[in-house]
Amino acid sequence: MLAKRIVPCLDVDHGRVKKGVNFVDLTDVGDPTEIAAAYEAQGADELVFLDITATNEKRSAMVDTIRKVASQVFMPLTVGGGIKTVDDMQALLKAGADKVSLNSSAVREPELITAGAEKFGSQCMVVAIDTRWQADQNRFQVVVNGGREPVDLDAVEWAKTAVAKGAGELLVTSMDKDGTKSGFDLKLYQTLTAAVDVPIIASGGCGALDDFVDLFQDTTVDAALAASVFHFGELTIADVKQRLREAEVTVR
Amino acid sequence: MIVVVDYDTGNTMNVKKALDYLAIPNQLSADPATIAAADGLILPGVGAFQKAMAALAERNLVPVLQQAAASGKPMLGICLGMQLLFETGYEFGAAPGLGILPGEVVPIPAKQGFKVPHMGWNQNQAQRSNRFGQVFDGESTYFVHSFYVQTAARNIVATADYSVSIPSIVQQNNVVGMQFHPEKSGKVGLAGLNAFKEMVADEHFSRN
Numbered sequence: 001m002l003a004k005r006i007v008p009c010l011d012v013d014h015g016r017v018k019k020g021v022n023f024v025d026l027t028d029v030g031d032p033t034e035i036a037a038a039y040e041a042q043g044a045d046e047l048v049f050l051d052i053t054a055t056n057e058k059r060s061a062m063v064d065t066i067r068k069v070a071s072q073v074f075m076p077l078t079v080g081g082g083i084k085t086v087d088d089m090q091a092l093l094k095a096g097a098d099k100v101s102l103n104s105s106a107v108r109e110p111e112l113i114t115a116g117a118e119k120f121g122s123q124c125m126v127v128a129i130d131t132r133w134q135a136d137q138n139r140f141q142v143v144v145n146g147g148r149e150p151v152d153l154d155a156v157e158w159a160k161t162a163v164a165k166g167a168g169e170l171l172v173t174s175m176d177k178d179g180t181k182s183g184f185d186l187k188l189y190q191t192l193t194a195a196v197d198v199p200i201i202a203s204g205g206c207g208a209l210d211d212f213v214d215l216f217q218d219t220t221v222d223a224a225l226a227a228s229v230f231h232f233g234e235l236t237i238a239d240v241k242q243r244l245r246e247a248e249v250t251v252r
Numbered sequence: 253m254i255v256v257v258d259y260d261t262g263n264t265m266n267v268k269k270a271l272d273y274l275a276i277p278n279q280l281s282a283d284p285a286t287i288a289a290a291d292g293l294i295l296p297g298v299g300a301f302q303k304a305m306a307a308l309a310e311r312n313l314v315p316v317l318q319q320a321a322a323s324g325k326p327m328l329g330i331c332l333g334m335q336l337l338f339e340t341g342y343e344f345g346a347a348p349g350l351g352i353l354p355g356e357v358v359p360i361p362a363k364q365g366f367k368v369p370h371m372g373w374n375q376n377q378a379q380r381s382n383r384f385g386q387v388f389d390g391e392s393t394y395f396v397h398s399f400y401v402q403t404a405a406r407n408i409v410a411t412a413d414y415s416v417s418i419p420s421i422v423q424q425n426n427v428v429g430m431q432f433h434p435e436k437s438g439k440v441g442l443a444g445l446n447a448f449k450e451m452v453a454d455e456h457f458s459r460n
Contacts, residue, residue, distance in 0.1 A: 003373040003392055038439060045373055071269045076394055076436050094264055098436065101262060121277075121299055123369050123396050157362075168369070199367060221412070222372065252373045252392040 003252040004216050004244065005045035005223035006158075006237050008230045010035060011052045012081075015065050020054065021211060032065050036073040039230070042237040045076065045252055048101070048171070048201075048225060051081030052146070063095045070096020080128055080171075094119060101126040101171055104144040107151060107158070110165045117166025125169075126201075127162040129219040131155035131188065132175040140188060147175055147231060155188075156195050163196045170196065171225065174204040181207025181229070185240050201225050209243040216249045254278045254452060255290035257317070258334075259307045262298030263435060267330065270435040274442055276449045284316045287382055292452030293320055297332030301341035301357060301399070304332055305349060314350060321352040326452045327427045331397060334422065334429030338401055355403030366415035368397040374412040374432075376420050383447050384421050384428060385409045391440040393420070393432035400431065428454065 003178045010032060011018045017030050036047055049069075051062045066079055079092045081103030089100045094149055100120075106113050106127050108124075134141035140155035159170055172192060174185035184205045192200055199222035206226050215224055229235045241251045256267055258280040271278040271294075278294075279288060295317065297304050302414050308314050321327050321337075329337045338349045341357040349357065373392040378385035388410050400418045409421040412431075422429040428448065434441035 001374065002370070003375075005372055044283060068358075070266060071273065074270055074273070074436055075438055093262065095267065096269065123371060124262075168371075197367060199371060222367075 001250045002222070003045065003250050005201075006043070006212070006238070006240055007046045007048055007223050007225040008039045008044050009048040009050060009203070009225050009227045011050050011072060011227065012062065012065055013051075013053045015061050017186070033069050033072050036069045039237065040073050040075055043241055043252065044237050046076040046078065046223070047073070048078045048080065051079070051084075051103075058102050063091045066092055066097050067095040068165075069162070078126055078171075080126070084112075086112075086119055089116050089120065089124075093124060097167065099124050099126045101128045103128040103130065106162060106165075107144050107153065109143060113162060113165040113167050117168070122166050122168035125167050126171055127159075127167040127169075128171040128173070129155055129158060129162075130173045130175055140191070143175060156191055159192055159196050167198060169199045169201065171201040171203060177205030178203070179228075180205055183207070183211040184215040184224070186214065186218050189221045193220045199223065209240055212240050212244055213247045213249065216244065217247065253290055254292045254294060254449065255287055256280050256296060257287060257308075258282045259304070259311055259312065261296055261304060261307070261332070263296045263331065263433060266433075267294060267296045270442060270445055274446055274449070276445070276446065279297065282311045282313065284312060287316050288320060290320075290325065291456045292326040292448065293317070293328070294448070295327065295329040295333035295336065297330065297334075297336060298396075301332065301335060301343040301349070302345075302347045304336055305341075305347060308336070308350075317350055318352060321350075321427050324426050324455070326455050327352075327449065328448045329427075330427040330435070331431060333435055334431055335397075335399060335401060335420075337427060337429055338403065341399070345398060349384045353403060353407060353422065353426055353429070355401055355407070356456065357399050357401055360398055360400050360418070361415050363415040369396055370400075370414050370418065371396045372439045374418075375419075376410040376412055376432075379405070380409045380412045380423075382409060382423065383451065384423060384430075384444065387443050387447050388421060388440065393430075393434065393437040393441060395420075395432045397431060401429070413450060
Protein backbone atom coordinates (compact mmCIF):
# COMPACT_ATOMS: atom_id res chain seq x y z
CA MET A 1 0.00 0.00 0.00
CA LEU A 2 1.08 3.55 -0.63
CA ALA A 3 2.24 5.35 2.47
CA LYS A 4 0.60 8.63 3.47
CA ARG A 5 3.22 11.32 2.94
CA ILE A 6 4.41 13.94 5.42
CA VAL A 7 5.76 16.92 3.56
CA PRO A 8 7.61 19.87 5.10
CA CYS A 9 7.40 23.09 3.13
CA LEU A 10 10.34 25.47 2.91
CA ASP A 11 9.73 29.08 1.92
CA VAL A 12 12.82 30.30 0.07
CA ASP A 13 13.83 33.90 -0.43
CA HIS A 14 17.03 34.57 -2.40
CA GLY A 15 18.39 31.12 -1.55
CA ARG A 16 17.58 31.27 2.17
CA VAL A 17 14.75 29.42 3.90
CA LYS A 18 12.08 31.58 5.48
CA LYS A 19 8.68 30.88 6.91
CA GLY A 20 5.89 33.34 6.41
CA VAL A 21 3.45 33.07 9.29
CA ASN A 22 0.01 33.70 7.80
CA PHE A 23 1.82 34.59 4.57
CA VAL A 24 3.23 37.82 6.04
CA ASP A 25 5.94 37.82 8.72
CA LEU A 26 9.25 36.28 7.81
CA THR A 27 11.70 34.55 10.11
CA ASP A 28 15.04 33.35 8.80
CA VAL A 29 15.61 29.69 9.55
CA GLY A 30 18.55 28.93 7.34
CA ASP A 31 20.23 27.08 4.55
CA PRO A 32 18.01 25.02 2.20
CA THR A 33 20.40 22.10 1.74
CA GLU A 34 21.08 21.68 5.45
CA ILE A 35 17.42 21.92 6.33
CA ALA A 36 16.46 19.51 3.55
CA ALA A 37 19.05 16.99 4.77
CA ALA A 38 17.78 17.35 8.34
CA TYR A 39 14.22 16.68 7.20
CA GLU A 40 15.36 13.69 5.15
CA ALA A 41 17.02 12.30 8.28
CA GLN A 42 13.81 12.87 10.26
CA GLY A 43 11.86 10.80 7.73
CA ALA A 44 10.21 13.43 5.52
CA ASP A 45 8.68 11.81 2.44
CA GLU A 46 8.98 14.75 0.11
CA LEU A 47 9.94 18.43 0.25
CA VAL A 48 8.16 21.44 -1.17
CA PHE A 49 10.15 24.58 -1.89
CA LEU A 50 8.16 27.72 -2.31
CA ASP A 51 9.93 30.68 -3.89
CA ILE A 52 8.57 33.73 -2.13
CA THR A 53 10.79 36.37 -3.69
CA ALA A 54 9.38 38.61 -6.34
CA THR A 55 12.31 39.94 -8.26
CA ASN A 56 13.71 39.21 -11.67
CA GLU A 57 16.87 37.44 -10.58
CA LYS A 58 14.91 34.93 -8.53
CA ARG A 59 14.47 32.24 -11.17
CA SER A 60 18.17 31.61 -11.46
CA ALA A 61 18.59 31.78 -7.67
CA MET A 62 15.92 29.11 -7.18
CA VAL A 63 17.35 26.90 -9.92
CA ASP A 64 20.71 27.16 -8.19
CA THR A 65 19.17 26.32 -4.80
CA ILE A 66 17.44 23.23 -6.23
CA ARG A 67 20.62 22.10 -7.96
CA LYS A 68 22.49 22.25 -4.64
CA VAL A 69 19.76 20.50 -2.66
CA ALA A 70 19.33 17.76 -5.28
CA SER A 71 23.03 16.91 -5.18
CA GLN A 72 22.86 16.14 -1.43
CA VAL A 73 19.29 15.08 -0.72
CA PHE A 74 17.72 12.15 -2.56
CA MET A 75 13.99 12.43 -2.20
CA PRO A 76 11.16 13.90 -4.25
CA LEU A 77 11.35 17.70 -4.54
CA THR A 78 8.51 19.98 -5.60
CA VAL A 79 9.12 23.62 -6.45
CA GLY A 80 6.54 26.38 -6.66
CA GLY A 81 6.31 30.14 -6.68
CA GLY A 82 6.42 32.46 -9.64
CA ILE A 83 6.62 29.79 -12.35
CA LYS A 84 5.17 31.42 -15.45
CA THR A 85 6.50 29.56 -18.47
CA VAL A 86 7.38 26.07 -19.70
CA ASP A 87 11.02 27.21 -19.76
CA ASP A 88 10.79 28.04 -16.03
CA MET A 89 9.52 24.51 -15.41
CA GLN A 90 12.20 22.92 -17.54
CA ALA A 91 15.01 24.77 -15.75
CA LEU A 92 13.76 23.60 -12.33
CA LEU A 93 13.15 20.00 -13.43
CA LYS A 94 16.57 19.85 -15.03
CA ALA A 95 18.14 21.17 -11.84
CA GLY A 96 16.69 18.20 -9.93
CA ALA A 97 13.10 19.04 -9.08
CA ASP A 98 10.61 16.21 -9.62
CA LYS A 99 7.49 18.33 -9.78
CA VAL A 100 6.65 21.96 -10.32
CA SER A 101 3.74 23.67 -8.64
CA LEU A 102 1.67 26.37 -10.32
CA ASN A 103 -0.66 28.68 -8.44
CA SER A 104 -1.61 32.19 -9.63
CA SER A 105 -0.13 31.64 -13.08
CA ALA A 106 -2.38 28.62 -13.63
CA VAL A 107 -5.47 30.60 -12.59
CA ARG A 108 -4.54 33.32 -15.06
CA GLU A 109 -3.55 30.88 -17.79
CA PRO A 110 -4.90 27.33 -17.33
CA GLU A 111 -3.29 26.28 -20.62
CA LEU A 112 0.06 26.52 -18.86
CA ILE A 113 -0.86 23.34 -16.97
CA THR A 114 -1.55 21.57 -20.26
CA ALA A 115 1.65 22.81 -21.85
CA GLY A 116 3.67 21.49 -18.90
CA ALA A 117 1.80 18.18 -18.77
CA GLU A 118 2.34 17.58 -22.48
CA LYS A 119 6.04 18.25 -22.24
CA PHE A 120 6.92 16.67 -18.87
CA GLY A 121 3.94 14.46 -17.99
CA SER A 122 1.07 15.05 -15.57
CA GLN A 123 3.07 13.48 -12.74
CA CYS A 124 5.32 16.57 -12.84
CA MET A 125 2.47 19.06 -12.67
CA VAL A 126 1.13 20.15 -9.29
CA VAL A 127 -1.50 22.86 -9.05
CA ALA A 128 -1.49 24.72 -5.73
CA ILE A 129 -4.78 26.23 -4.61
CA ASP A 130 -5.13 28.69 -1.73
CA THR A 131 -8.72 28.93 -0.62
CA ARG A 132 -11.02 30.20 2.09
CA TRP A 133 -14.66 29.68 2.92
CA GLN A 134 -16.91 32.34 1.41
CA ALA A 135 -20.05 32.14 3.53
CA ASP A 136 -22.29 34.44 1.50
CA GLN A 137 -21.63 32.32 -1.60
CA ASN A 138 -21.60 29.02 0.28
CA ARG A 139 -18.36 27.99 -1.41
CA PHE A 140 -14.61 27.73 -1.02
CA GLN A 141 -13.15 30.70 -2.83
CA VAL A 142 -9.82 30.72 -4.67
CA VAL A 143 -7.29 33.34 -3.54
CA VAL A 144 -4.18 34.14 -5.60
CA ASN A 145 -1.00 36.19 -5.29
CA GLY A 146 0.24 34.59 -2.10
CA GLY A 147 -3.12 34.80 -0.39
CA ARG A 148 -3.71 38.47 -1.08
CA GLU A 149 -6.13 38.55 -3.97
CA PRO A 150 -9.51 36.76 -3.90
CA VAL A 151 -10.85 35.79 -7.31
CA ASP A 152 -14.35 34.89 -8.42
CA LEU A 153 -13.65 31.18 -8.64
CA ASP A 154 -15.00 28.17 -6.72
CA ALA A 155 -12.03 26.12 -5.46
CA VAL A 156 -13.73 22.77 -6.11
CA GLU A 157 -14.65 23.77 -9.67
CA TRP A 158 -11.13 25.08 -10.18
CA ALA A 159 -9.69 21.80 -8.88
CA LYS A 160 -11.73 19.88 -11.47
CA THR A 161 -10.62 22.23 -14.23
CA ALA A 162 -6.97 21.98 -13.20
CA VAL A 163 -7.11 18.18 -13.31
CA ALA A 164 -8.85 18.25 -16.69
CA LYS A 165 -6.05 20.53 -17.92
CA GLY A 166 -3.41 18.03 -16.85
CA ALA A 167 -2.60 18.54 -13.16
CA GLY A 168 -1.33 15.30 -11.63
CA GLU A 169 -1.62 16.44 -8.02
CA LEU A 170 -3.21 19.28 -6.03
CA LEU A 171 -1.65 21.10 -3.09
CA VAL A 172 -4.55 22.75 -1.32
CA THR A 173 -4.08 25.28 1.49
CA SER A 174 -6.92 26.34 3.72
CA MET A 175 -6.33 30.01 4.47
CA ASP A 176 -8.96 29.87 7.19
CA LYS A 177 -6.86 27.28 9.00
CA ASP A 178 -3.35 28.37 8.06
CA GLY A 179 -1.48 29.55 11.14
CA THR A 180 -4.33 28.71 13.54
CA LYS A 181 -3.03 25.29 14.73
CA SER A 182 -6.64 24.21 15.11
CA GLY A 183 -6.44 21.20 12.77
CA PHE A 184 -6.83 20.65 9.04
CA ASP A 185 -9.97 21.80 7.22
CA LEU A 186 -11.55 18.34 6.97
CA LYS A 187 -14.66 19.54 5.14
CA LEU A 188 -12.54 21.11 2.42
CA TYR A 189 -10.60 17.89 1.81
CA GLN A 190 -13.68 15.67 1.96
CA THR A 191 -15.29 17.86 -0.69
CA LEU A 192 -12.20 17.89 -2.87
CA THR A 193 -11.39 14.18 -2.72
CA ALA A 194 -14.98 13.44 -3.78
CA ALA A 195 -14.61 15.81 -6.73
CA VAL A 196 -11.24 14.83 -8.23
CA ASP A 197 -9.23 11.68 -8.70
CA VAL A 198 -5.63 12.89 -8.32
CA PRO A 199 -3.54 12.86 -5.14
CA ILE A 200 -4.19 15.79 -2.80
CA ILE A 201 -1.73 17.35 -0.37
CA ALA A 202 -3.52 19.04 2.53
CA SER A 203 -1.99 22.19 4.01
CA GLY A 204 -2.87 24.62 6.76
CA GLY A 205 -3.92 24.24 10.36
CA CYS A 206 -1.92 21.44 11.93
CA GLY A 207 -0.74 22.09 15.47
CA ALA A 208 -0.90 18.73 17.20
CA LEU A 209 -0.09 15.11 16.38
CA ASP A 210 -3.74 14.12 16.36
CA ASP A 211 -4.48 16.68 13.65
CA PHE A 212 -2.62 14.37 11.25
CA VAL A 213 -4.55 11.33 12.50
CA ASP A 214 -7.87 13.15 11.98
CA LEU A 215 -6.84 14.20 8.49
CA PHE A 216 -5.94 10.70 7.34
CA GLN A 217 -8.78 8.93 9.13
CA ASP A 218 -11.53 11.33 8.08
CA THR A 219 -10.42 12.13 4.51
CA THR A 220 -8.69 10.24 1.69
CA VAL A 221 -5.97 12.83 1.02
CA ASP A 222 -2.55 11.41 0.25
CA ALA A 223 -0.26 13.80 2.05
CA ALA A 224 -0.04 16.49 4.70
CA LEU A 225 2.11 19.56 4.36
CA ALA A 226 3.35 21.64 7.25
CA ALA A 227 5.98 24.27 7.85
CA SER A 228 6.20 26.16 11.13
CA VAL A 229 5.36 23.25 13.45
CA PHE A 230 8.33 21.42 11.95
CA HIS A 231 10.60 24.43 11.47
CA PHE A 232 10.33 25.48 15.07
CA GLY A 233 10.55 21.93 16.38
CA GLU A 234 7.11 21.93 17.96
CA LEU A 235 6.50 18.57 16.30
CA THR A 236 8.96 16.20 14.68
CA ILE A 237 8.17 14.14 11.61
CA ALA A 238 9.18 11.02 13.51
CA ASP A 239 6.58 11.80 16.22
CA VAL A 240 3.89 12.42 13.60
CA LYS A 241 4.64 9.09 11.94
CA GLN A 242 4.72 7.22 15.21
CA ARG A 243 1.28 8.55 16.12
CA LEU A 244 -0.03 7.68 12.65
CA ARG A 245 1.35 4.14 12.97
CA GLU A 246 -0.42 3.75 16.31
CA ALA A 247 -3.62 4.85 14.58
CA GLU A 248 -2.98 2.25 11.84
CA VAL A 249 -2.38 4.78 9.10
CA THR A 250 0.20 3.45 6.62
CA VAL A 251 3.38 5.53 6.74
CA ARG A 252 6.93 4.92 5.62
CA MET B 253 33.40 3.05 -15.20
CA ILE B 254 29.61 3.06 -15.09
CA VAL B 255 28.01 4.85 -18.03
CA VAL B 256 24.57 6.43 -17.63
CA VAL B 257 22.92 6.25 -21.03
CA ASP B 258 22.15 9.83 -21.98
CA TYR B 259 19.16 10.01 -24.33
CA ASP B 260 17.42 13.17 -23.10
CA THR B 261 15.12 11.64 -20.50
CA GLY B 262 13.97 13.19 -17.23
CA ASN B 263 15.88 11.57 -14.39
CA THR B 264 19.33 11.32 -15.98
CA MET B 265 20.90 14.15 -13.98
CA ASN B 266 19.43 12.93 -10.71
CA VAL B 267 20.87 9.46 -11.29
CA LYS B 268 24.25 11.05 -11.98
CA LYS B 269 23.97 13.22 -8.84
CA ALA B 270 23.29 10.14 -6.73
CA LEU B 271 26.29 8.29 -8.22
CA ASP B 272 28.47 11.37 -7.66
CA TYR B 273 27.27 11.61 -4.05
CA LEU B 274 28.26 7.96 -3.56
CA ALA B 275 31.65 8.67 -5.22
CA ILE B 276 30.93 6.02 -7.86
CA PRO B 277 32.92 6.84 -11.02
CA ASN B 278 30.41 7.49 -13.80
CA GLN B 279 29.80 9.41 -16.96
CA LEU B 280 26.84 10.38 -19.10
CA SER B 281 27.13 9.26 -22.70
CA ALA B 282 25.13 8.49 -25.81
CA ASP B 283 28.24 7.40 -27.71
CA PRO B 284 27.99 3.74 -28.84
CA ALA B 285 31.75 3.14 -28.40
CA THR B 286 31.74 4.57 -24.86
CA ILE B 287 28.69 2.50 -23.97
CA ALA B 288 30.23 -0.64 -25.42
CA ALA B 289 33.41 -0.04 -23.38
CA ALA B 290 31.63 0.61 -20.06
CA ASP B 291 31.96 -1.82 -17.14
CA GLY B 292 28.31 -1.30 -16.33
CA LEU B 293 25.34 0.59 -17.78
CA ILE B 294 22.45 2.45 -16.22
CA LEU B 295 19.43 3.14 -18.40
CA PRO B 296 17.32 5.87 -16.80
CA GLY B 297 13.91 6.83 -18.11
CA VAL B 298 10.86 8.97 -17.44
CA GLY B 299 7.94 9.52 -19.78
CA ALA B 300 6.34 7.55 -22.59
CA PHE B 301 7.52 4.13 -23.84
CA GLN B 302 7.41 4.71 -27.59
CA LYS B 303 8.99 8.14 -27.41
CA ALA B 304 11.86 6.76 -25.33
CA MET B 305 12.43 3.87 -27.75
CA ALA B 306 12.44 6.38 -30.61
CA ALA B 307 15.02 8.49 -28.74
CA LEU B 308 17.26 5.40 -28.30
CA ALA B 309 16.80 4.41 -31.96
CA GLU B 310 17.65 7.94 -33.12
CA ARG B 311 21.00 7.60 -31.33
CA ASN B 312 21.58 4.10 -32.79
CA LEU B 313 21.60 2.70 -29.27
CA VAL B 314 19.10 -0.17 -29.60
CA PRO B 315 21.57 -2.77 -30.95
CA VAL B 316 24.33 -1.36 -28.72
CA LEU B 317 22.28 -1.98 -25.58
CA GLN B 318 21.12 -5.40 -26.79
CA GLN B 319 24.71 -6.46 -27.50
CA ALA B 320 25.92 -5.10 -24.15
CA ALA B 321 23.28 -7.14 -22.34
CA ALA B 322 24.08 -10.26 -24.37
CA SER B 323 27.80 -9.87 -23.62
CA GLY B 324 27.10 -10.15 -19.88
CA LYS B 325 27.69 -6.49 -19.04
CA PRO B 326 25.86 -5.48 -15.84
CA MET B 327 22.91 -3.27 -16.77
CA LEU B 328 20.41 -1.45 -14.55
CA GLY B 329 17.19 -0.01 -15.94
CA ILE B 330 15.38 2.52 -13.75
CA CYS B 331 11.62 3.25 -13.94
CA LEU B 332 10.82 3.61 -17.67
CA GLY B 333 14.40 2.41 -18.25
CA MET B 334 13.41 -0.90 -16.63
CA GLN B 335 10.24 -1.13 -18.73
CA LEU B 336 12.21 -0.57 -21.94
CA LEU B 337 14.23 -3.74 -21.23
CA PHE B 338 11.15 -5.86 -22.00
CA GLU B 339 9.69 -7.10 -25.28
CA THR B 340 6.53 -5.04 -25.75
CA GLY B 341 4.94 -1.89 -24.34
CA TYR B 342 1.27 -0.98 -24.65
CA GLU B 343 1.24 2.79 -24.16
CA PHE B 344 -0.60 4.35 -27.17
CA GLY B 345 -0.72 0.93 -28.91
CA ALA B 346 1.70 -2.01 -28.94
CA ALA B 347 5.34 -1.13 -29.54
CA PRO B 348 8.55 -3.14 -29.35
CA GLY B 349 10.96 -2.56 -26.46
CA LEU B 350 14.59 -3.63 -26.29
CA GLY B 351 13.54 -7.27 -25.83
CA ILE B 352 16.42 -8.00 -23.45
CA LEU B 353 14.06 -9.48 -20.83
CA PRO B 354 10.95 -11.57 -21.56
CA GLY B 355 7.69 -9.85 -20.74
CA GLU B 356 5.29 -7.02 -21.43
CA VAL B 357 4.55 -3.56 -20.06
CA VAL B 358 0.81 -3.06 -19.46
CA PRO B 359 -1.39 -0.41 -17.78
CA ILE B 360 -1.92 -0.60 -14.02
CA PRO B 361 -5.59 -1.60 -13.74
CA ALA B 362 -7.88 1.12 -12.36
CA LYS B 363 -9.61 0.01 -9.17
CA GLN B 364 -11.57 1.83 -6.48
CA GLY B 365 -9.17 3.42 -4.01
CA PHE B 366 -6.09 3.01 -6.23
CA LYS B 367 -5.18 6.12 -8.16
CA VAL B 368 -3.14 5.87 -11.34
CA PRO B 369 -0.30 6.82 -11.60
CA HIS B 370 0.99 4.75 -8.71
CA MET B 371 2.84 7.66 -7.11
CA GLY B 372 4.51 7.77 -3.73
CA TRP B 373 6.31 5.52 -1.27
CA ASN B 374 5.45 1.83 -1.33
CA GLN B 375 6.97 -1.13 0.43
CA ASN B 376 9.01 -3.81 -1.34
CA GLN B 377 8.70 -7.51 -0.52
CA ALA B 378 11.65 -9.61 -1.64
CA GLN B 379 10.72 -12.69 -3.64
CA ARG B 380 14.36 -13.69 -3.99
CA SER B 381 17.12 -13.16 -1.49
CA ASN B 382 19.83 -11.96 -3.88
CA ARG B 383 21.87 -8.79 -3.37
CA PHE B 384 19.02 -6.50 -4.43
CA GLY B 385 16.34 -8.47 -2.58
CA GLN B 386 18.40 -8.16 0.58
CA VAL B 387 18.80 -4.39 0.29
CA PHE B 388 15.14 -3.64 -0.39
CA ASP B 389 13.13 -6.29 1.51
CA GLY B 390 10.59 -4.48 3.73
CA GLU B 391 11.87 -1.07 2.64
CA SER B 392 9.75 1.66 1.06
CA THR B 393 10.89 3.30 -2.15
CA TYR B 394 9.52 6.09 -4.34
CA PHE B 395 7.40 5.08 -7.34
CA VAL B 396 5.90 7.16 -10.16
CA HIS B 397 4.39 5.09 -12.98
CA SER B 398 1.17 4.21 -14.78
CA PHE B 399 2.35 0.99 -16.45
CA TYR B 400 3.86 -2.14 -14.93
CA VAL B 401 5.78 -5.20 -16.07
CA GLN B 402 4.33 -8.66 -16.49
CA THR B 403 7.06 -11.28 -16.56
CA ALA B 404 7.69 -14.84 -15.36
CA ALA B 405 7.98 -15.22 -11.57
CA ARG B 406 11.59 -16.39 -11.88
CA ASN B 407 12.59 -12.91 -13.11
CA ILE B 408 10.99 -11.07 -10.18
CA VAL B 409 13.25 -10.14 -7.26
CA ALA B 410 10.76 -7.98 -5.34
CA THR B 411 7.17 -6.78 -5.57
CA ALA B 412 5.07 -3.93 -4.19
CA ASP B 413 1.35 -4.32 -3.40
CA TYR B 414 -1.05 -1.98 -5.17
CA SER B 415 -4.21 -2.65 -7.18
CA VAL B 416 -2.12 -5.54 -8.49
CA SER B 417 1.19 -6.99 -7.33
CA ILE B 418 3.76 -4.79 -9.07
CA PRO B 419 7.21 -6.19 -9.86
CA SER B 420 9.42 -3.55 -8.25
CA ILE B 421 12.77 -5.23 -8.95
CA VAL B 422 13.46 -7.67 -11.79
CA GLN B 423 16.65 -9.50 -12.67
CA GLN B 424 17.84 -12.03 -15.17
CA ASN B 425 21.56 -12.72 -14.80
CA ASN B 426 23.43 -9.46 -15.55
CA VAL B 427 20.34 -7.37 -16.27
CA VAL B 428 18.48 -5.67 -13.41
CA GLY B 429 15.47 -3.36 -13.40
CA MET B 430 14.03 -1.15 -10.68
CA GLN B 431 10.52 0.18 -11.20
CA PHE B 432 10.99 2.76 -8.43
CA HIS B 433 13.48 5.62 -8.43
CA PRO B 434 16.51 4.60 -6.31
CA GLU B 435 17.89 8.11 -6.92
CA LYS B 436 14.83 9.52 -5.09
CA SER B 437 14.41 6.88 -2.40
CA GLY B 438 16.71 8.23 0.29
CA LYS B 439 19.29 6.04 2.01
CA VAL B 440 17.89 2.71 0.86
CA GLY B 441 17.79 3.91 -2.74
CA LEU B 442 21.45 4.90 -2.52
CA ALA B 443 22.21 1.47 -1.02
CA GLY B 444 20.58 -0.08 -4.09
CA LEU B 445 22.80 1.94 -6.42
CA ASN B 446 25.78 0.86 -4.33
CA ALA B 447 24.70 -2.76 -4.71
CA PHE B 448 24.74 -2.28 -8.48
CA LYS B 449 28.24 -0.78 -8.24
CA GLU B 450 29.35 -3.90 -6.34
CA MET B 451 27.76 -6.11 -8.98
CA VAL B 452 29.74 -4.23 -11.64
CA ALA B 453 32.95 -4.54 -9.60
CA ASP B 454 32.44 -8.31 -9.04
CA GLU B 455 31.77 -8.83 -12.73
CA HIS B 456 34.81 -6.76 -13.69
CA PHE B 457 36.97 -8.73 -11.24
CA SER B 458 35.79 -12.10 -12.52
CA ARG B 459 36.51 -11.14 -16.11
CA ASN B 460 39.98 -9.72 -15.62
